[in-house]
Amino acid sequence: MRHKNPWVCRRMVKEGLRITQTRMVIIDILTRNPEKHFSAEEIFLMAHRINPGIGFATVYRTLDLLAQMGIIQKMEFGDGKARYEMTEAMENVPHHHHLVCTECGKVIDYTEFTDEEKELLAKVEKELSEKYKFKIKNHIIQFCGICNNCGKRG
Amino acid sequence: MRHKNPWVCRRMVKEGLRITQTRMVIIDILTRNPEKHFSAEEIFLMAHRINPGIGFATVYRTLDLLAQMGIIQKMEFGDGKARYEMTEAMENVPHHHHLVCTECGKVIDYTEFTDEEKELLAKVEKELSEKYKFKIKNHIIQFCGICNNCGKRG
DNA sequence: TCCTTATTGATAATAATTATCATTTTCATT
DNA sequence: AATGAAAATGATAATTATTATCAATAAGGA
Structure with missing residues (x-):
């Protein structure tokens, strides 16, 4: 775990969601790369490098959750796998x-x-x-x- | 088979592609519904009703072909299945x-x-x-x- | 009509995503 | 700090859309 995005954490607490290690790792990865569009697998690999215990299913669950919250945006470019990136609503996202x-x-x-x-x-x-x-x-x-x-x- | 879209047929002949029954059925379905966005399955079911011999794989192949030709547009709305609709380049498509x-x-x-x-x-x-x-x-x-x-x- | 070859349909194979479920974490309460 | 209820997790199986395979068929020029 590296850095907690306070804005996201506050929103999660407010909605009764728990601040877990896995979630923080994934949010950190996305926050540090606001201009990238990662596939679930890419995010899984990066998260796995930081915390090898993280499972694939949790990555999907977390991405769905964040998308639902409007923190990230799911997009599809036509190659069969979805990509995820920070919403423009987030700071520092051009x-x-x-x-x-x-x-x-x-x-x-x-x-x-x-x-x-x-x-x-x-x-x-x-x-x-x-x-x-x-x-x-x-x-x-x-x-x-x-x-x-x-x-x-x- | 109902109606042949002459513009599409001309393009297919020019590119050395064959005018097949299956292709005509699928193009007809899409041409008659320019404002709809059908999934591959929906198109398969409609095509199947017109010509029960048509197979699922051919529907996918035809949709890929038409998309490649720029006649239809493949889009994804985030529910895991792709949708297809006529390009605006085609006549009658608002x-x-x-x-x-x-x-x-x-x-x-x-x-x-x-x-x-x-x-x-x-x-x-x-x-x-x-x-x-x-x-x-x-x-x-x-x-x-x-x-x-x-x-x-x- | 014949012949070459693109195309097809049936089927199996692939790959991304989702559901299941026992186990582990979080965190409010003590 | 210890406790306990509930949320979240990881491993795995299951699901589902799409693609590859291949023998059989149909298109279209000769």
Whole structure:
């Protein structure tokens, strides 16, 4: 166990959840890598290196829990395994979206954002929330296509 | 077999692919339901009703093929099974995005804000294409949150 | 009609995720 | 610090979506 994210801990206590070693290890891994999108297996391997007792099922359970709490975001890029990353609601997490290559599966993050883009997103979210009585927590934006490498070969 | 989508057929011939009954049935199903997002199983069941000889593996193969050709779009809403729908590039397919309830899995389509959104999206796509030398074919936009029903109960 | 080859369907195999359950931890209370 | 109820865990089996295999079939040019 390394570092406790006080914000997350407070939320867990408030919801009657227990602060366990396994959970802290997983949250620490995700907190330290806000710009990465890890698969459950990758997280398991990293957690296992820190605390070899941790089991695979618990990793899945913890990831589900954190996603349910809105702390992490589950995303799928089409290769059959889900990825997880910190929500933008968390501190130090840059707003970013993904370019997904449908050929090789490569995922590029981009963080450039015009103010115009941000404004429109906020506006759309607000209007959708009202119209559909839908409490929007976050969004997923992916641009799918062919990356530079695959484009050369193809 | 019902109806042949001439545009799709032309593309298939051009790429040396064969116009088979199974493929036509599946394309027909998708073409007739441009606003739906079917799972592979749902498509299999519908195809099976039209032509009981069709096998599950072929449904998957055909969906992969069509996705590769950019005719349909594979998306995942987080419930473990992929969904497929016509690309906006196809005729009669309205520009739309999704609201996904992380509680019950319900998916709402919305079509509002199209003009402004489309414009900005086109601009962003152009800029990203150039910057990352990435040939963008389509995009996935999902707003995740809690739907009206789940909000009441929760 | 014939012939080559892409495509198919049935089935088995794979791989990610989830359910089960006895055991261990957490943490409020003493 | 010790206690005890309940939540959480780890090992494992079970489930489920998807993919690979392969002999049989059908598409389409000759």
